[in-house]
Amino acid sequence: MGLQTLPGTTVETALTPGAADRLLTPMFLSGGLVLSQVAQLTGLEGYIIQNWIKRKFLAPPQHKRYTRRQLCRVLSINVLKDCFSLDHTAALLGYINGVLDDESDDLIDDSLLYAYFVDCLAALSDVGQTEPGRVTQAIDEVTAGFQSPNPIASRRLRLVLEIMLTAYESLQVKQRALALFAQMEAE
Secondary structure, eight states: OOEOOOOOOOOOEOOOOOOOOOOOOOOOHOOOOOHHHHHHHHHHOHHHHHHHHHHHSOOOOBTTTBBBHHHHHHHHHHTTTSSSSSHHHHHHHHHHHEEEEEEESHHHHHHHHHHHHHHHHHHHHOOTTTSSSSSHHHHHHHHTTTSSSHHHHHHHHHHHHHHHHHHHHEEEEHHHHHHHHHHHHOO
């Protein structure tokens, strides 16, 4: 399997199950990331991330350090920002995690949501998402061990993952179409 950019980051890696955890775990051994590190990892300007905090899309960093949860929220928003408006992205993430700048009402930790998303992409990489029922099957397989805090959490998690995967695939299709368009213009 070749290298590709881990969704929402500038990091190239083999997209395999556990890729998000393998990347993120060592980064947080020293207690968190500063804004410049988050910006470098995501390819975003620092002011964009600060704007997302002002708009209450994520909690502010504590002592100028971003937690793994906060980084994964930024990564999820970064993945979805080219597919949806920021308000739609906030509504999607709020559907599963309530008030976005308050982690106490979250149905699922953002780092687990992002890991599930990446693991679903890895599961779908060989067959693609267009095969009927394959997205649902991948979500079922990847989230099988999810400990649901209440009856609606699993249902919401599955729907949010399906939306994220569909949006990501639509972006990939758009990028392929633009590449073909550039090829056409070059002829």
